[in-house]
Amino acid sequence: MFNEYQHLRIPGPTPVSPEVQREMNRTILGHRSEGFSRFFAETLHKTKYIFQTKQDVFAVAASGTGALEMAVSNVVEAGDTVLVVVTGVFGERFAKIVKAYQGNAIILKFELGRAAQPQKIQEVLESHPEIKAIFVTHCETSTGVVNPIKKIGDMAKKSNALLIVDSVSALVGMDLKMDNWGIDIAVTAAHKALGLPPGLSLIAVSEKAWKRIRQHHGPRFYWDLLSYKKNIGKQTTPFTAPVSLIYGLSKSIDLIQQEGLEQGFQRHNLLRDMLRAAIPALNLELFVPNDEEASSTVTSIKGSTHLDVEELRRVLRENYKIDVAGGQQNLKGKIFRIGHMGYMHPMDMLTTIAGLEMALKHLSYPMELGMGIRAAEEVWLNAENIGQ
Amino acid sequence: MFNEYQHLRIPGPTPVSPEVQREMNRTILGHRSEGFSRFFAETLHKTKYIFQTKQDVFAVAASGTGALEMAVSNVVEAGDTVLVVVTGVFGERFAKIVKAYQGNAIILKFELGRAAQPQKIQEVLESHPEIKAIFVTHCETSTGVVNPIKKIGDMAKKSNALLIVDSVSALVGMDLKMDNWGIDIAVTAAHKALGLPPGLSLIAVSEKAWKRIRQHHGPRFYWDLLSYKKNIGKQTTPFTAPVSLIYGLSKSIDLIQQEGLEQGFQRHNLLRDMLRAAIPALNLELFVPNDEEASSTVTSIKGSTHLDVEELRRVLRENYKIDVAGGQQNLKGKIFRIGHMGYMHPMDMLTTIAGLEMALKHLSYPMELGMGIRAAEEVWLNAENIGQ
Incomplete structure (x- = not known):
């Protein structure tokens, strides 16, 4: 199906x-x-x-x-x-x-x-x-x-x-x-x-x-x-x-x-900010520590001894139908990367984060369900208020 | 866009x-x-x-x-x-x-x-x-x-x-x-x-x-x-x-x-159960009180004096791109209905619930962000364990 x-x-x-x-x-x-x-x-x-x-x-x-x-x-x-x-x-x-x-x-x-x-x-x-x-x-x-x-x-x-x-x-x-x-x-x-x-x-x-x-x-x-x-x-x-x-x-x-170029840039910033809020809320670590150096189109997240990123990618893909990228060359196995550019709505970011929550819990990673979504939703709601 | x-x-x-x-x-x-x-x-x-x-x-x-x-x-x-x-x-x-x-x-x-x-x-x-x-x-x-x-x-x-x-x-x-x-x-x-x-x-x-x-x-x-x-x-x-x-x-x-008919029925049951778990977790009320009388393809949710369902539908549609149905005839304005049948993956249920959280908070409805998602994710994770 x-x-x-x-x-x-x-x-x-x-x-x-x-x-x-x-x-x-x-x-x-x-x-x-x-x-x-x-x-x-x-x-x-x-x-x-x-x-x-x-x-x-x-x-x-x-x-x-x-x-x-x-x-x-x-x-x-x-x-x-x-x-x-x-x-x-x-x-x-x-x-x-x-x-x-x-x-x-x-x-x-x-x-x-x-x-x-x-x-x-x-x-x-x-x-x-x-x-x-x-x-x-x-x-x-x-x-x-x-x-x-x-x-x-x-x-x-x-x-x-x-x-x-x-x-x-x-x-x-x-x-x-x-x-x-x-x-x-x-x-x-x-x-x-x-x-x-x-x-x-x-x-x-x-x-x-x-x-x-x-x-x-x-x-x-x-x-x-x-x-x-x-x-x-x-x-x-x-x-x-x-x-x-x-x-x-x-x-x-x-x-x-x-949409307008400027509006599009703001939307990409929002996608980035939603994801960057969700990652620490799920007990994960961002690979790019400084917000002002973080791309609005792709976000890297660190693996750890508690998190095999290749296994996470497999579970995301097979169980939750989310295709994310691994690390390249020296970073292979050390990070995974989420693309969020182009025809990508903030709703798609929520879907991604929900799937990430499922996959992490599936792998018994220590985190609390719903916390990534909540953090991302808060960012989006704040952005809406700013826009009003 | x-x-x-x-x-x-x-x-x-x-x-x-x-x-x-x-x-x-x-x-x-x-x-x-x-x-x-x-x-x-x-x-x-x-x-x-x-x-x-x-x-x-x-x-x-x-x-x-x-x-x-x-x-x-x-x-x-x-x-x-x-x-x-x-x-x-x-x-x-x-x-x-x-x-x-x-x-x-x-x-x-x-x-x-x-x-x-x-x-x-x-x-x-x-x-x-x-x-x-x-x-x-x-x-x-x-x-x-x-x-x-x-x-x-x-x-x-x-x-x-x-x-x-x-x-x-x-x-x-x-x-x-x-x-x-x-x-x-x-x-x-x-x-x-x-x-x-x-x-x-x-x-x-x-x-x-x-x-x-x-x-x-x-x-x-x-x-x-x-x-x-x-x-x-x-x-x-x-x-x-x-x-x-x-x-x-x-x-x-x-x-x-x-997929197999039986597997498909189980998937539809899961979609229903995820949504039926999320609704009370978001401080909303199911229109069909008995689980055994609840359809696996469509779920109705009550409005109240705190929740104008037509306004909720508008916000869901305009801000969060989620199209849900209203009540018909005597139930117009009293319930809204979410369809979850056919080419519908459990991930789509999480997307729907995340959008619902956004819309409810947008309308200042008293609920806690992330709680609907958490309840639905728990149902899905339990179903996965049962399937293993």
Whole structure:
């Protein structure tokens, strides 16, 4: 009966709204047809809203990592020195891609569960004026930390370095002002806060970045932003566009505009705050200790000698139909992660917490039933009063 | 963003599973085509399982009331005396239809919120040997009462009266053994525990009933069971079948068979028990006082001078996206009703109760947050232990 029944609470893919689901079922037009080209151009135009930019935004058929490689391959040549800010697995990934392109990566690593400290970045920039680009993760999906992009942008503005931001699991869930914050390349992916299935990424590029890209000689073909730029004028893509995902993207942005970006950020904050109130109320510990460093889209929770997180995940999935993520790499078995972004209502947070209560009690973890729900409900009721 | 987001908790229509939803999107074959006829016959054959019968089951494009009229119009002639057991609005509806067909209805009414008492029925049957049929509602949707069909069946078996059961909001959610219990006509509708959209009803007919129907001269055309019986041999319907709903029905029964009827009944009992534990824990009062008379598919809860049920329904719907039903007729404004049947997981009950906690607190109703959830979780955890 409940084969497909689930509460998808991993940090992407995320639930798809019925509106987006239906839209993706539209007839698949030819990717070079006039009808699709017009629709594609209109849709790309709408994406400027979510990046808060006047610049062109490009769509590429690839998952998030493809878009990260796109960013790297268009600006990093062999021997170039760049700064990679690492707060977890996805910062590491940027570093790996830079190395694959023979860049010289200066890696600035921060403690897992803590955000990057802007003054540390400033110090490295000052001592290494040869740095051509700063790579930083907006939301570090592996820990649930949000990095201070605006502050890093202020530094980048004053330097020659480009600021390249992985906003894959953040954009639309948390504020990112591409133009205002001085971001040169920002990337995101469909299956996170945009609420689409995987297979599509978006990349926005500043004037400062274009100057670099035009002079760039590093190897790239599928990822070559210049060919995307040339084709965008013709309302098309250099290679086949993922037609159904573009249909879905258009509807997704309509829904986001209807809610309003700022309202959406507040909703994501509420989801985070509800969960962060419930966790200690259930005798569990948050992996990101500081509220102001906590992502609004994904929350990590610590395991302990009393709590086998992999066993908890199994019980959540099998008995209570809630799919949460485990820790990655060094954090495997040490934390579990709850995604709460995109098409996610505060009611879904209550469902998640109720399932967590069931699973913890099922595993005889010492906690009191109802206390997580109560804490989360109190947060929501307070937020309602503030809104009134 | 959340225009279509909802938790549908009225006693029908009920949530539709993704499997059924997809199945209904299959190509609409011609209703007389060979391909559809074969599929239709296979599907009708599968419905015997849910009625627990060896008899033919018929499908008619109509909502539940159409199937009630079908039952009446094939067995009640002008002047016939029949017994109508009334425990609420849907018993009254049977009486109204009998009157529309100029039957002489003896109405045996029970207190709202209480089940029919078999000994009272026995008394009427004994004092009125001319009674040709007993009409009874299995689950009285307007109050959430379940009537003792098996016991009434035992009486009907010993009499010449046909037993005609409205199992619209019960079948598949609660046990109904058509053959074993001596039921002569049983009807149900698609949009209840079968988990389909509205527009389709099913009707099962015993040998005893067929004898009466063959001699029956009352007016009927669309509802004429003899024409359905003639067409079932040709793997078709007398009038256009609702093709997509038949697709969905086939898949729905597959899912029900996969779970197993008995397991499904236990799940519905659990949903009921979770809710019935939460209601007093939230300082609310159940409308059906006796557990053994409480439906497993719908639960009614009393309003009071401290609780305007229509205002509660509005807040549940607008703020917490939970759609529950109000009271009907005399019970309007006095109770609200929560449907919990079909594609409904125990997790959905926790979501419902969490939303109810939010709405009650929002309305300053005196209750303690988390207490409803805790009570429901305890019931579920106990049921899990029993199952182990």
